[in-house]
Each structure stands twice: as C-alpha cells, then as structure tokens.
Amino acid sequence: MSKPDQNKPAAEPEVMEKIVSLCKRRGFVFQSSEIYGGLKSCYDYGPLGAELKRNVKAEWWRYMVHSREDVVGLDASIIMHPNVWRASGHLAGFSDPLVDCKDCKERGRADKWPTVATGTEVEYKVVVDRASGKKETRKAAVGALGIVCGNCGSPNLSDIRRFNLMFRTQLGAVDNIDVIAKALEGKNLSGNELKAAIAGAIEENAVYLRPETAQAMFVQFLNVQAASRLKPPFGIAQQGKSFRNEITVEHFTFRSCEFEQMEMEFFVPPPQYVDKSKGEKDDMDWFNYWCEARLNWYKRLGMRAEKLRLRPHESSELAHYAKACNDVEYDYPWGWGELEGIAHRTDYDLKAHEAASGKKLTYFDPDKKAHYHPWVIEPAAGADRTALAFLIDAYVEEPPSETRKEGRVVLKLHPRLAPIKAAVLPLVKKDGMPEIARKIVAEFFKNGVNSFYDEKDTVGRRYARQDEAGTPYCLTVDGQTAQDGTVTIRERDSMQQERIKVEDAVKAVQKRLTE
Numbered sequence: 384m385s386k387p388d389q390n391k392p393a394a395e396p397e398v399m400e401k402i403v404s405l406c407k408r409r410g411f412v413f414q415s416s417e418i419y420g421g422l423k424s425c426y427d428y429g430p431l432g433a434e435l436k437r438n439v440k441a442e443w444w445r446y447m448v449h450s451r452e453d454v455v456g457l458d459a460s461i462i463m464h465p466n467v468w469r470a471s472g473h474l475a476g477f478s479d480p481l482v483d484c485k486d487c488k489e490r491g492r493a494d495k496w497p498t499v500a501t502g503t504e505v506e507y508k509v510v511v512d513r514a515s516g517k518k519e520t521r522k523a524a525v526g527a528l529g530i531v532c533g534n535c536g537s538p539n540l541s542d543i544r545r546f547n548l549m550f551r552t553q554l555g556a557v558d559n560i561d562v563i564a565k566a567l568e569g570k571n572l573s574g575n576e577l578k579a580a581i582a583g584a585i586e587e588n589a590v591y592l593r594p595e596t597a598q599a600m601f602v603q604f605l606n607v608q609a610a611s612r613l614k615p616p617f618g619i620a621q622q623g624k625s626f627r628n629e630i631t632v633e634h635f636t637f638r639s640c641e642f643e644q645m646e647m648e649f650f651v652p653p654p655q656y657v658d659k660s661k662g663e664k665d666d667m668d669w670f671n672y673w674c675e676a677r678l679n680w681y682k683r684l685g686m687r688a689e690k691l692r693l694r695p696h697e698s699s700e701l702a703h704y705a706k707a708c709n710d711v712e713y714d715y716p717w718g719w720g721e722l723e724g725i726a727h728r729t730d731y732d733l734k735a736h737e738a739a740s741g742k743k744l745t746y747f748d749p750d751k752k753a754h755y756h757p758w759v760i761e762p763a764a765g766a767d768r769t770a771l772a773f774l775i776d777a778y779v780e781e782p783p784s785e786t787r788k789e790g791r792v793v794l795k796l797h798p799r800l801a802p803i804k805a806a807v808l809p810l811v812k813k814d815g816m817p818e819i820a821r822k823i824v825a826e827f828f829k830n831g832v833n834s835f836y837d838e839k840d841t842v843g844r845r846y847a848r849q850d851e852a853g854t855p856y857c858l859t860v861d862g863q864t865a866q867d868g869t870v871t872i873r874e875r876d877s878m879q880q881e882r883i884k885v886e887d888a889v890k891a892v893q894k895r896l897t898e
C-alpha cells in the first residue's frame with residue numbers, strides 16, 4: 384500500500400507570510416470586506432498598493448504605447464455582446480475540470496489534484512465528528528480518474544464536470560427568476576430536462592464579464608485601424624479589469640477572480656506578404672522580438688535577471704490555433720510560475736469574429752494590392768501579478784552590520800515603481816525645520832512628484848518606515864538647513880547621504896527617477 388502523493392501546494396513559504404503581513408501593515412493590500420470576514424480571493428489595494436499598481440500600469444503603457452509610433456490604445460467596455468464569447472470559443476471551451484471529494488467535501492480542479500495510479504490502495508483521514516474534529520483513518524483504492532482529493536487524500540470523488548470560468552449576469556431590467564419561471568410555466572420537467580430548460584432560458588438573456596481584455600482588440604480591429612490610419616505591423620493595447628470564476632485561487636493576489644490585465648495585440652502581415660529581402664520582419668521575427676522586449680521590460684524595472692526566464696510551451700500545451708507561445712516566468716517563493724504569456728495567435732481570432740458576425744475583418748494593403756487577415760502576436764500580462772512579483776522581488780531583509788546596529792526590512796523597488804518618491808523629514812519639530820520641510824513637500828506636489836511629510840519618532844525610525852514602504856529618497860531638514868539652505872538626501876538601498884540645495888530638491892529627485 385502506498386501513501387497518496389500529497390502533491391498539494393506546499394504551505395505558503397515563510398517569506399510570503401512576511402510579505403502579506405507587510406502589505407497589510409503598510410497599506411499595500413488588504414483583504415476585501417475584511418470586517419465581514421473577508422471574501423475569498425478578493426483584495427483591495429491600500430494607499431501604497433494603489434500607487435504601486437498605478438505605477439506598474441503607467442510603466443507598461445509608457446513602454447508599450449507612448450514610446451513607439453506603431454501601438455495605440457483602446458479602453459473597451461467590460462460587458463460585450465455575448466456573441467463575442469461564442470465566436471471566441473470562451474462560451475464552449477473556457478472551463479476547468481471540477482471535481483468534488485465525497486469525504487471532506489473539498490471542491491477543486493481535477494488537473495491540480497495529486498495523481499495516483501488507478502487501483503492503488505491509499506490511506507487517508509476523514510473527520511467523523513465535526514464538533515471535536517475527530518478523524519478516522521480509512522483505506523480505499525484509487526478509481527478510474529487516477530487522482531485523489533487535494534485536501535484529505537481520499538480517492539472517493541465525484542465525476543469530473545466542466546465548469547465555465549466566465550461570470551454570467553444580465554443586462555437591463557431582466558430578473559433570472561422571472562425568466563426561468565416563464566420558461567418553465569406549464570411544463571412538468573425534471574432531472575436533465577429541467578436543467579437544460581433552465582440553462583436555455585438563462586443563456587438567452589445572459590451577458591458576461593470579460594475573462595480577458597483581448598477580444599475587444601479583435602472586434603474593434605478595423606475601427607481602430609481606420610481611425611488611426613496604421614498599417615500592419617501595428618498594435619492595439621489595453622489595460623483593464625478581467626474576471627474569472629477560478630476554482631482554485633492561490634498565492635495571495637497571484638490568482639484571483641477579479642484582476643487587471645495589460646494586453647497588446649500586434650497585427651502583422653501574413654508571411655506571404657512579407658519581403659525579408661527588404662528587411663521586413665515576418666510573424667516569427669515579431670514573436671521573438673516581443674518575447675525579448677517583454678522579458679527585458681521586467682529587467683529594466685529592476686527585477687532580478689536570475690529570477691526570470693522565458694519558457695516555451697510544449698506543443699501539447701498550445702491552443703489549437705496558436706503557432707507558438709512563451710511564458711515569461713518568475714521564480715516565486717513557491718516555485719517558477721507564469722508572469723506573462725506571449726502568444727502567436729495566427730489569424731484565428733479575426734477569422735472567427737468575421738465568420739460569426741458576417742462583417743469582413745480584413746485589411747487592404749494598398750502596396751501589395753491585397754486584402755488579408757493579419758496574424759497576431761499577443762503579449763498578455765496581469766497588473767496584479769506583476770505588482771506582486773515586483774513586491775516579492777524587492778523584499779529584502781538586511782541583517783545588522785558594522786555601521787548599523789539593527790537589521791532592516793527594505794523594499795528595493797525601482798524608483799519609478801515606488802509608491803512614494805521622496806519623504807521629507809524635519810530632524811526635530813522645532814527651529815523652523817517643519818516649516819521648511821512642508822515647503823519642500825509642497826514643491827514636490829506642485830511638480831507632480833508623490834512625496835510624504837513625516838515628523839513623528841526618531842529620524843532612524845522614520846527612515847525604517849520609508850525603507851519598508853520602498854521610498855527611494857529621504858530628504859532631511861536639519862540644523863544646517865537654516866544656515867546654508869541645504870538638506871541631506873539619503874538613498875534607500877545604499878543608505879548613502881549627500882547634501883543638496885533646498886531649491887534643487889525636486890530636480891535632484893526627478894533626475895534620479897529618469898536615470
């Protein structure tokens with residue numbers, strides 16, 4: 384007899400507990416609706432977290448849209464025509480395999496639960512008295528599914544059902560209860576017929592919260608192209624909320640049901656319209672270009688290179704329409720996992736929407752005198768997951784050293800991602816120091832640089848608080864300031880200090896932000 388391979392996600396490593404605790408303490412991320420016990424997988428970004436996520440999105444937009452002529456933006460509605468999801472395949476196929484444990488009642492994804500060879504006898508524990516929590520050890524053979532419960536290890540499981548991840552709702556003054564009541568009026572149905580009748584009635588009025596931002600870029604392809612007069616290769620970029628009713632939510636904000644995506648669809652001419660002898664890039668050149676570009680984006684914003692890798696998808700992982708796909712992966716505390724996917728989607732989406740809508744979605748190339756469906760390279764990232772990876776990567780515990788009696792926790796965030804760019808600290812609350820410090824803060828705000836005034840506690844404690852918040856620069860007003868008009872500027876990571884003129888404070892920080 385063998386024990387089941389309890390291939391459950393390991394308990395969250397200690398460092399994650401510390402990061403989650405820092406996130407709450409410093410106001411990065413809170414559990415949603417906490418005073419009501421919280422809501423599984425829903426999170427709120429506090430003052431520092433809201434700034435961090437805004438900065439992540441701003442850096443993405445700056446790089447993907449504002450630094451080049453061939454990518455433009457879109458801000459589409461979250462609820463789209465339900466036929467969009469029929470044509471894209473999400474209604475039929477965007478589902479996970481759902482399974483229930485008949486012993487502990489855990490519900491999970493069959494593809495995530497431990498696999499054990501069919502027929503193997505396994506031992507597992509079942510709670511037999513809820514009040515006392517008393518457990519009984521049982522033995523049973525693994526069934527045809529070849530998996531055991533991810534919670535208790537029991538092989539006593541339900542059949543697998545497909546569970547669609549899209550959130551369904553209704554638009555307008557339609558109440559599903561009325562819809563169902565009307566559909567069933569006078570019919571004496573039961574069992575599967577009843578289920579089918581209810582499903583049919585609901586489906587007729589249903590709309591869906593988008594599970595990805597991408598589809599809007601396909602259905603608006605021609606409008607955007609005509610309005611911006613761009614010619615392939617060109618891209619449409621979008622950021623916004625997406626929703627997936629995930630069966631397994633995990634690792635803090637890594638996988639949740641409501642999240643923000645940052646996606647770009649880059650439309651390129653099909654290979655037969657590319658002249659490589661003239662230096663034109665073909666679809667695979669663009670695929671490789673975006674893989675490198677996206678990987679480097681994370682590195683340039685300070686993410687450690689050794690924690691990043693590009694993982695090509697196995698052919699078995701590829702969607703049937705995809706020619707290639709690479710994930711940018713990060714080495715999270717629980718192991719390597721996806722940060723962003725870069726997919727070569729061929730012309731599948733444009734053709735699918737053309738077939739379903741009956742509206743031509745081809746581009747007319749006046750030089751080649753040809754109508755064609757462009758092929759699409761899609762770098763698709765998540766703002767929440769990216770913000771989390773940057774937080775994890777930046778989290779450092781420094782032990783005490785010769786020059787510092789106490790250790791410190793510091794978030795070594797890239798200055799452009801840091802929520803607060805500069806903290807201004809009067810050394811003491813007298814001798815005109817608070818007044819000068821407040822004037823410096825006002826100057827920062829006037830110039831659009833997020834800054835923070837702090838006069839509470841010793842200056843050492845204030846530095847420590849700003850280190851934990853990831854603030855790259857602290858400016859301290861001291862006794863010398865009134866005499867020579869200078870302040871110290873302390874750099875977070877090196878803790879080096881130098882004196883600069885008060886009137887140069889904003890410029891000095893701004894210069895460092897653009898380095």
Ligand code: GAP
Pocket residue numbers: 594595596597627629636637638639640641642644646721722723724761763764765766767768769
């Ligand atoms: N249009 C392609 C697409 O949506 P995806 O790999 O499903 O591809 C892209 O999603 C990115 O969105 C992921 O790499 C991840 O960063 C983010 N993402 C997806 N599902 C998520 C979830 N449940 N919670 C948080 N982020 C998620």
